[in-house]
Amino acid sequence: MLGTLIVGLLVGLSARQMHPAGRVVSLPAALVLGMAGAAAGFYGGRALHLFIDGQLSGWLAAILGAALLVGVWGALRPRHG
Template sequence: MLGTLIVGLLVGLAARQMHPAGKVVSLPAALVLGMAGAAAAFYGGRALHLFIDGQMSGWLAAIVGASVLVGLWGALRPRHG
């Protein structure tokens, strides 16, 4: 659990830095969204029996889930100005 959240923090931060539209997501939002996306993808994949604990695909799902959630938030969030 802790490892998944740490991966989410790191990937959320990286996704914020690499977003094509610039830094459109605040730092706290990127960290929280990264953790939420990683946890949802990791535990969702386990619930669907796509992988078991210790498999590399679980970590890949956490990375993809975190980056997708931060990217979608930045793309769908209304911009001011």
């Protein structure tokens, strides 16, 4: 669990930096969204029996979930200015 959240923090921060529209997601939001996306990807994939604990695909699902959630959030949030 702790490893998944740490991966989410790191991927959320990376996704914020690499977002094509620039830094459109605040730092706290990127960190929280990264953790939520990593947890959703990891536990969602495990619930669907796509992998079991200890497989590399679980970490890949966590990374993908975190990056997607931060990216989608940045794309859908309204722009000011």
